[in-house]
Amino acid sequence: MSTRCARRASMSTLDQSVWGSASRMATISWIAANAPWPGSVGTEAPAGCALIICICILWSIPPVWACWAEAAEEARQAVSASARIMASAPLARHACHGLDQRYMIEIMSPPLIALLDHLEGREIAFAAGAPVFHLGDPVCFIHVVRSGVVHLVRHQDNGTALILQRAGPNSILAEASLYSASYHCAARAEVAGVTWAIPRAGLLARIEEDTELAIAWARYLAHEVQQARLQSEILSLKTVAARLDAWLSCHGSLPARGHWSMLAHEVGVSPEALYREIAWRRRRGTI
Incomplete structure (x- = not known):
C-alpha cells in the first residue's frame, strides 16, 4: 500500500517536472527560431549559436533527471519499508514458535x-x-x-537441634552438598526408610x-531456595507466637498432635x- 502511494506521489512529481521542462523546451524552440545560424551572420555566429544551444540543453535536461532520481529514491524507500515489514512477520512467528517450544519442553x-x-x-x-551422615x-x-x-539437622551450642530440612518420599536430601566436599550438617532418619544413593x-x-x-536440577534448586527463604524469615522472628503465625500462613493449619515436636x-x-503457645490459642479459640 505504501509502495503504491509512493509511486503515485513520484508520478505526480514527475508530471510537474515534465510540464516545467516542456515550457523550457518551448523557450528553446523560440531561441532556435530567432537565433542566428551559420551563414546568416558573420564568422562569430557559429560560436554564439553553439553557446545558446548548450545553455538551453543544460537548462532543460537537469530537472528531468532530478525528477527521475527523486521518484526512484522514493520508490526504493517504499519497497525497503515493505520489505522490513514482511521480514518482521516471519521473525515474530519464529519467536512465538520458540516460546511455544520452550513451554512445551517445560511441560x-x-x-x-x-x-x-x-x-x-x-x-x-x-x-x-539411624544417622545417614x-x-x-x-x-560420597x-x-x-x-x-x-x-x-x-544442625546442633546448636545450647543443645537444641535446628531442622534445616525434612526430606520425605521423592525429595533430595541436602541437595546443595553436591557442590561441597564435606557435609556442613548431619542427617538422621526420623522414620525408618530407604534412600536411593547416587555417587556424587x-x-x-x-x-x-x-x-x-x-x-530439572536447576528448577528443583530454585524451588528449594524459595523454601529456604521462608524458613529463614521464620527463624528471624523473635517470639514463638510470631514464628507459629508465619508457619501457619504458609501451611494453613497445624499438623497432627504427634508431629508437634517436629x-x-x-x-x-x-x-x-510450642505446646504452651498452642494451648493458649486454643483457650482463646483462635486455633
Missing part, C-alpha cells in the same frame, strides 16, 4: 526424581534414629528419599552432559514453648 520434561531414578546408584535402608563426613552420595523421613561424581558428570537433567524443631523453638 513435557520428566520430574527430577524420575530422571535421578534412572541413574546409577544403590538403595540404602535406615532404621528410625555426620557433620564433616565426605560427600546424593540421597533421594524413597520412603520414610530424614531430617537434616557420577551425578556431577551427568548434569554436565545432560541438558534435560541440568534444567514442628517445634522446624521453627526453632523448644517443644514445651
Whole structure:
C-alpha cells in the first residue's frame, strides 16, 4: 500500500517536472527560431549559436533527471519499508514458535526424581534414629528419599537441634552438598526408610552432559531456595507466637498432635514453648 502511494506521489512529481521542462523546451524552440545560424551572420555566429544551444540543453535536461532520481529514491524507500515489514512477520512467528517450544519442553520434561531414578546408584535402608551422615563426613552420595523421613539437622551450642530440612518420599536430601566436599550438617532418619544413593561424581558428570537433567536440577534448586527463604524469615522472628503465625500462613493449619515436636524443631523453638503457645490459642479459640 505504501509502495503504491509512493509511486503515485513520484508520478505526480514527475508530471510537474515534465510540464516545467516542456515550457523550457518551448523557450528553446523560440531561441532556435530567432537565433542566428551559420551563414546568416558573420564568422562569430557559429560560436554564439553553439553557446545558446548548450545553455538551453543544460537548462532543460537537469530537472528531468532530478525528477527521475527523486521518484526512484522514493520508490526504493517504499519497497525497503515493505520489505522490513514482511521480514518482521516471519521473525515474530519464529519467536512465538520458540516460546511455544520452550513451554512445551517445560511441560513435557520428566520430574527430577524420575530422571535421578534412572541413574546409577544403590538403595540404602535406615532404621528410625539411624544417622545417614555426620557433620564433616565426605560427600560420597546424593540421597533421594524413597520412603520414610530424614531430617537434616544442625546442633546448636545450647543443645537444641535446628531442622534445616525434612526430606520425605521423592525429595533430595541436602541437595546443595553436591557442590561441597564435606557435609556442613548431619542427617538422621526420623522414620525408618530407604534412600536411593547416587555417587556424587557420577551425578556431577551427568548434569554436565545432560541438558534435560541440568534444567530439572536447576528448577528443583530454585524451588528449594524459595523454601529456604521462608524458613529463614521464620527463624528471624523473635517470639514463638510470631514464628507459629508465619508457619501457619504458609501451611494453613497445624499438623497432627504427634508431629508437634517436629514442628517445634522446624521453627526453632523448644517443644514445651510450642505446646504452651498452642494451648493458649486454643483457650482463646483462635486455633
